[in-house]
Amino acid sequence: MPPMPRTLAQKLWDSHVVETGDAGNEPDLLYVDLHLVHEVTSPQAFEGLRMTGRRVRRPDLTVATMDHNVPTRGGARAADELSRKQMEVLAENCEREGIPLHQIGSRRQGIVHIIGPELGLTQPGMVIVCGDSHTSTHGAFGALAFGIGTSEVELVLATQCLPQRRLGDLAVDVDGELPIGVTAKDIALGLIGRVGTSGGVGHLVEYRGSTVRALSMEGRMTLCNMSIEWGAKAGMVAPDDTTFKYVERRPHAPRGSAWEAALDYWRSLPTDVDATFDREIELDATRLSPFVTWGTNPGQVVPITGRVPSPASDTDERAMRYMDLRPGTAMADIAIDRVFIGSCTNARIEDLRAAARIIHGRHVHPKVRALVVPGSTTVKRAAEDEGLDLVFKAAGFEWRSAGCSMCLGMNPDILAPGERCASTSNRNFEGRQGAGGRTHLVSPPMAAAAAITGHLVDVRELF
Amino acid sequence: MEPVVRVSGRMAPLDRADVDTDQIIPKQFLKRIERTGYGPFLFYDWRRQPDFVLNRPEHQGAAVLVAGANFGCGSSREHAPWAIRDAGFRAVIAPSFGDIFRANSFKTGILAVSLPESQVRHLIDLASEDPTAVIEIDLEAQQVRGEGFVYRFEIDPFVRECLLNGLDEIGLVERHAAAISDYESKRMDWLPAIKS
Numbered sequence: 001m002p003p004m005p006r007t008l009a010q011k012l013w014d015s016h017v018v019e020t021g022d023a024g025n026e027p028d029l030l031y032v033d034l035h036l037v038h039e040v041t042s043p044q045a046f047e048g049l050r051m052t053g054r055r056v057r058r059p060d061l062t063v064a065t066m067d068h069n070v071p072t073r074g075g076a077r078a079a080d081e082l083s084r085k086q087m088e089v090l091a092e093n094c095e096r097e098g099i100p101l102h103q104i105g106s107r108r109q110g111i112v113h114i115i116g117p118e119l120g121l122t123q124p125g126m127v128i129v130c131g132d133s134h135t136s137t138h139g140a141f142g143a144l145a146f147g148i149g150t151s152e153v154e155l156v157l158a159t160q161c162l163p164q165r166r167l168g169d170l171a172v173d174v175d176g177e178l179p180i181g182v183t184a185k186d187i188a189l190g191l192i193g194r195v196g197t198s199g200g201v202g203h204l205v206e207y208r209g210s211t212v213r214a215l216s217m218e219g220r221m222t223l224c225n226m227s228i229e230w231g232a233k234a235g236m237v238a239p240d241d242t243t244f245k246y247v248e249r250r251p252h253a254p255r256g257s258a259w260e261a262a263l264d265y266w267r268s269l270p271t272d273v274d275a276t277f278d279r280e281i282e283l284d285a286t287r288l289s290p291f292v293t294w295g296t297n298p299g300q301v302v303p304i305t306g307r308v309p310s311p312a313s314d315t316d317e318r319a320m321r322y323m324d325l326r327p328g329t330a331m332a333d334i335a336i337d338r339v340f341i342g343s344c345t346n347a348r349i350e351d352l353r354a355a356a357r358i359i360h361g362r363h364v365h366p367k368v369r370a371l372v373v374p375g376s377t378t379v380k381r382a383a384e385d386e387g388l389d390l391v392f393k394a395a396g397f398e399w400r401s402a403g404c405s406m407c408l409g410m411n412p413d414i415l416a417p418g419e420r421c422a423s424t425s426n427r428n429f430e431g432r433q434g435a436g437g438r439t440h441l442v443s444p445p446m447a448a449a450a451a452i453t454g455h456l457v458d459v460r461e462l463f
Numbered sequence: 464m465e466p467v468v469r470v471s472g473r474m475a476p477l478d479r480a481d482v483d484t485d486q487i488i489p490k491q492f493l494k495r496i497e498r499t500g501y502g503p504f505l506f507y508d509w510r511r512q513p514d515f516v517l518n519r520p521e522h523q524g525a526a527v528l529v530a531g532a533n534f535g536c537g538s539s540r541e542h543a544p545w546a547i548r549d550a551g552f553r554a555v556i557a558p559s560f561g562d563i564f565r566a567n568s569f570k571t572g573i574l575a576v577s578l579p580e581s582q583v584r585h586l587i588d589l590a591s592e593d594p595t596a597v598i599e600i601d602l603e604a605q606q607v608r609g610e611g612f613v614y615r616f617e618i619d620p621f622v623r624e625c626l627l628n629g630l631d632e633i634g635l636v637e638r639h640a641a642a643i644s645d646y647e648s649k650r651m652d653w654l655p656a657i658k659s
Contacts, residue, residue: 018646019639025620029639031646033654041539043496054633060656069494082494089496100657121655133539133563147563149541150498151570151632159636161643165619197481198533198559231536233562254653262653297481297536315480315531410490429485429537431508 005272007169008238009204012144012269016127018161027165033126035156036112037064037099039090040410041131045154046093056097058160063121064094065102067111068410072373072400075105079412097157110376110402113137113344117221118378120250124239124266129156134344134426136227139236140220141243142269144204146234167233168278170203174211176286181460183354184219185346185424185443187211188226189291191283193301200232203279206271207237211285217246218350225345226426229298238270292331292456293428293441295319300428304331304446304458322430323438324418331456334440338421339370339451340433341397341444343407346424347375349382351444356391358448358462364396365454371398371413373405397451409434422450466629467572470553471599472526474590475517480531484564487535487543501542502549521594529586530557535564535575544571554600556607558583569622570632574600576607582614602627 006014019029035058042064049055056062069083078084087104094101102109108119113134116122124142129135131153138145148156156162174187192199205227212220220237227235237243244263247253254262289303296319302309310327311317320326325334341347341355352374364370372392374380380402383389389399406413407425409432415421417436424447425432428439440456449459492504509515516522528547534557535543544567547555554574568575578586589596589609598609602623607614625632 019642021621025624026635027619027621029636029642031643031650033650040493041541044498044541047496047498052633060658063657080494086494086496121657123655126654131539133537147539149539149563149567149570151541151567155633155636158633159643160647161636161639163621163632163636165621197536198561201533201559201562228537231533231561252655252657258653261651265651297483313480314478318479408485408490410493427483427485427537429483431489432485435489435508 005274007271007275007277008142008206008236008269009144009169012125012127013166015125016144027163029161030127030164032129032156032160032162033061034116034121034128035062036116036128036130036135037062037153038068038112038132039066039086040068041150042093042153043086043089044150045157048154049157054158056099056157059098061160062099062157063116064090064099065109065112065115066090066104068404068408070104070403071411072403072405072413083411107377110378111344111347111404113225114348114375114379117141117217118250118376120247120253123247123253123262124243125269129162133228134225136232136235137221137225137344139224139227139234140217141247142236142239142266144234144236147228168203170200170205170232171277171280172205172207172283173209173280174207174283174285175209176211176284178211178285179288181290181445181463182288183443183445184215184222186288186291187283187285188223188229189293189298189301189441190288191281192226192230192298193291195230195281197229197297197299198231200227200230203232205232205235207235212237213240216350217242218348221348222345226298229426239266290443290446290459292446294323294325294331296322296428296430298426298428298441301441302331304456306331332458333455335420335455336368336422336440336450337419338415339368339447340373340406340421340423340425341371341447342373342375342405343425344375344404345426346444347373347379349379351424352379352383352388355444355448356388358445358459359395359397359452360391362395362452364451367454368451370396370451371400371406373400373413374402376402406433408432422447422456464572464629464631467574467626468603469599469601470526470574471597472553473524473594473597474527474529474586475522475525476587476590477516477528477530478587481533481536482530483537484535484540484543484561485537488540488546493540493542498545499549501546502551505546505550524551526551526553527598527600528552528555529583529590530555532558532580534560536561539563541567541571544568544573548573556583556586569626572626574602576600576616578607578614578616585612
């Protein structure tokens, strides 16, 4: 009998089962190939280990970075005592357990989901976890990657394993050529607008179709990054030549004969032709436009050519009040105060290039304060080598150092109450970028265009 | 962990959908390195609004938070269920939950119970009309009970067993040490590992 056709997700799952769960009770026990750690969700986990006399089982499969709290200017010293303490504690924990750490101020420091791929630590076929919901980013390489809580961080530190229940397989098929000015971010926002913020709960998502195949690794990372925003456990893209080309020759990529062996294996991972999914969603890329959120969750989104809709629920009404918007207002008439280009969603080199192309030779609107925060020190260096920093600075943008920054405002980069921001980040929740701040999620070119014009605007008008 | 068998008490109705973890506990309170003491920061920004439902005296001391669909969507911060626990709640009932929040709640000993929309609506209305109404969540029987109603709920059998017996999940996984070592010996040798 031929083997059962399987999806990419099923293959990733099967190859990591340490112990199959018994029928009704214990779930499968999955092995974790890479555990990424940062300063905010790990201190209590390390403390738990200490209190129970446990050690980190595989420090060689664990990598730490400082990202959430780090200042993006003024050197390596955090602005407040608590942030400083949290980073010190991470450094102590890593030192004691022999975990490699990319400290603030070091060459490779950056947002955890940006440095993993950069270092070649993120590879096809792996199971990757991190105490951060945007771990789904790594799925872009054909890995099973998802966020976990602090208790699970402790469990993985101690055992390198995680008990997990199998989930449904969901295919998102995106076909056709993306129109000019439409990016991977717009695929994600358009999708969430259609299926809602809980549309993917309980599923492992595979993004497929010609549009996804044509995306760069950066675009695929943006798309997978936003999987959690519609509730999916993980999002992934089957590995192909685009993936292999990105991984090849990175610091931790296999070399020589190991590279050939890895390639053979990675080519076996894509979903078999006859495999079936529990659910399928189809998206016509040719009909997408640049999207912008109007509300306080990523599902409250319309094309930039659209208007603030009539509220359909209490949630909509509350969001509209918080955002100080009225139904029928044209999105392009909404003035903004701030622009943030950054975050694990959209702060890779390609994102900065796309924004710089719009900004080149123009100037930030006098009423707008605009910020670029590269996703990693490596991205920052690459951008400076290309002269992108000069483009941004000449236009009046602030050019900062790497970190999560204004995506969640754990460092001093926050919105003042009432300020309105066009942001390339992933969440427009109330107060996310600062208490009382109002966030409109957009792509990097759309954020750049808003910075220039002083209001939300269709970037295609600036081409 | 302490076993969790039954939760009983009054309800606090939070009639909102898509309550995200940034609302449950804003980022500025994630800088602490302790596992407890998060109670004062629960719904921090909303509690600054005088008409916020949880500020009402009749809902103080409630044991069960009843909320709208997709409760706890957003980030992986376990500080969210820590804050709910530290503020005195022992359970959250909602039509659905964010996956990571639900998993984190169980690890914290908070019962995250899903009931159909219509039953949650009944509980929210009941708590609003009669804040003294008491319900009991019985994990063993998988029931939410109150005066005149019994609602059955489903829960992962492994999670249920861990909660009922107060099992240490790390200890449970460590029982598989031989299988873990065996798996490790067969992993492909090109997989990244970092010598420190």
